[in-house]
Amino acid sequence: MAIVQRWTGRDAKMLRAALRLSVRDFATMLGVGARTVSKWEARGQGITPTPDMQAILDTALTRAPEDARHRFRLSQKTVSSADTAAAPARLNDGVPSFQVSAAQAAEDIEVFTASDLAARRASLIGLRPLSGAPLVRQIRQWAALVPTVPVRAGEVGEQELAELEQAVMFFRRWDASGKGGLHRKAVIGQLNAVTETLGDRSGTDLDHRRFQVVAELAQLAGWMTYDSGAFGLAQRYYLLALQACRQAGAVELGAKVIGDMTQLSTALGNYDDSLTLTRTALAIVPREGNPLVRSELLGLEARAHAQLGPSEAGNARRAVEACFEVFHAAAPGQHVDWIHYMNWAEVECLAANAHTEMALREPEPKRALVHAGHAEAHTFGAIDSRGGTYARSRILDQIRLGKVRLAQSEPGEAADIGLRALEQAGTMRSSVVVKWLNGLATPLADRYGDVRAVGELKTAVAAFQPATDAGQRDV
Template identity: 35%
Template sequence: MGAHHISTDTSRVRRWLDGEQPREPIPQILSELFSERFGCVVGIEDLGLRTAHRSPSVSGVDLPWAGPETVTLIGEFSRSDLMLARRGFLGTSLALSAGPALIEPMQRWLVPSPSGRAGGRTQQEAGRSRRVSRLSGPELELLESTIVMFRKWDAQCGGGLRRKAVVGQLHEVTDLLQESHPEPVSRRLFKVAGELAELAGWMSYDIGLQPTAQKYFVLALHAAKESGDRPLGSYILSSMSRQMIHVGRPEDALELIHLAQYGSRESATPRTQAMLYAMEARAYANMGQPSKCHRAVKMAEDAFAECAPGDGDPDWIRFFSEAELNAENAHSYRDLAYVAGRSPTYAKLADPVMHRAVELFGQEADQEGGHQRSYALNLIGLATVHLLQKEPEQCAAVAEKVLPLARRVRSERVGNRLRKTVDTAVRDYGTVPEVIRLGELAADHLRDSPDTGESVRAV
């Protein structure tokens, strides 16, 4: 059941039957076991057990903005994730926050930290620490380079293959953050923690663990604040915004993007600014506001045109290439078409931009380390544009190209979007020979495709 550290015996079970309250996480595990056995949800209360009060590390997003608490919360949450990685345990203990419950706590990201604090602790407190730093400069550089490797794995293989490795590395970093470091080292460690937590959130999002993803994003933002890296914080907020669009909350997505733009207005590179404008356009598109969407698309293009090799872009934004810019803008137009009742006007706008994105991602995918998942997602996007333009034959031809990619990339987003596109094509054009063939091929490929590496379901 994913909790090998827990064991029991008949005498302990007898005590539970006599009324003894087992400690966490046993009530949650029992609930999962009975739910699987009976094929319906059996809550903890249904078993006659009490739901334990959950610490902030496993509930809610309104967390204290202070270094020591951030370290503790990341450590507890990553440990829980590693121990109870199955969706039935950690996943059901979380709920996805939205609206003011999400936005208002995130706004405190901009509140200045008290002066004289290094990594959330005063210099005097840091000096009293009993654990002396054991981290050398080369080791810290190796930690930072490891994140680059993890990102490449995610882009090539999807979030399901290496997520636990990222979470494990994050947990190790929280151990290092409990030691005494000079302020520059402490800030770099918090930056590492922020990037790892964001990546753990992104991978969780990719495989459908939405509440878990949001929790990591929130913890990442807290770590970024301790590092003093405003652009990193804006990037984390953009990931949260993308998730809100995915779950149908574009208004929340827009609030998060505006917060990111305001917070990084004086420090973000043109590439980061372009990415934020592109996400703003996605939010406006899903809200059905075409004029504001067009304006944001234009601002994204203008900002991207200002990118230069010497801008000093951090590794986390280097994914935002010309291919990614075209992909985001094409999806904005495609989303406008959906919101406007499958409008052919917006679908026509999306078509050439989506073709360009697919062309560029295809070139990247042919190279070692190319973004396989992005290529697959944009092929699916192009297939949906063909459907919007009532071109089922072209849709089927493009969607067929995704099938081998979907088998290699462990991404629930790819699998779900491909299934939805194929189902729509079969429903609307089920007599077209190319669509019939696509449906048959997809049934074989998706049935035999590997899972994401963790027990997940669509959200």
């Protein structure tokens, strides 16, 4: 008889996920109230069911189909690994494969999300991100396998699925407000729940539409996880999103996900990876594809060129010009919700990022000031155009202006702008904001440590970071 040494709420939740039952159906099977099951799942490791319930759970596991027992054991193994010091190394081996069936892809995502929901964040934050050849190999494999002609899902009238699509839009606006990272697990819980529905095969059109929702949720989970500082875990969600994109035939969404991955590579300082990924993504988006996707990728390519030094400045400028040119070709109907943020302000900030990096890396002062002048103009263009709902983006616009002032050798003004951005951030808990603040404060302190405002900024950022880390501990 297969038994668990001591059942906890977390174990019960993993069994329910393995059986692919709703809370109500699982409670009915066990002969308890749905509230009892919900309490177990909410308290996780902190609750142990009664001895009678321990025996009932053992019986439920024993009577479960073999595939469900396999899913349960896999979840236990993953979570157990995450709870040990060796977790990052073990989980690092669990990179998803793109050469799997739709059913296996759904199971991979369901098991991974269930493990994330059950595990402590502190044990997962050290998961190592891929870089260099292993990362590039994964992305090129996906590009080779994804359908060359996007699959167009038919009109399916299921109200439940339409409501799920609306929920994804809601989660995106939640994130745009700057507070998405605090509610990361709400998105992952929704992703896990939607993936469970993929076990019910209901026709090709519906399958594609479901996988599209899963891909969009996995992409958003990746971004929110990145914004909470767990880079390796974020990368796994992006790879799972690509897995779902392949099943949905969502080529353009997949290219956008690769663009998100370049931002992660850039944050890690792997600029060669960023350039390779953007070029791979651009190669799979057809010329007649969504101009907003291509425009963003060109902007990311421009920044990657700029970060590789003055020898790449010409390529960076050409990519910036192409970014604007392609953006202007977008028609109103091409503003799909998963790239809702790609507006004029975003194009301006992509250009500003590239010119700022060129200015900071240019050894010839006059040429550096020319780059800084372009960066300043584009930064003000972004600030003037930014919509009111994008709270985090408005803070990043201010920090970007501070970096422009650094490039213009105006340390006092740069530090003052940084302090105002810090005040504007308030209680926002965003790893991206913290990294950008450090990206301004550190070079300012290195070059102009004797300027009083610079010292104040460095101290304030140092105090802000621990508070952010504490606020994200349980997301």
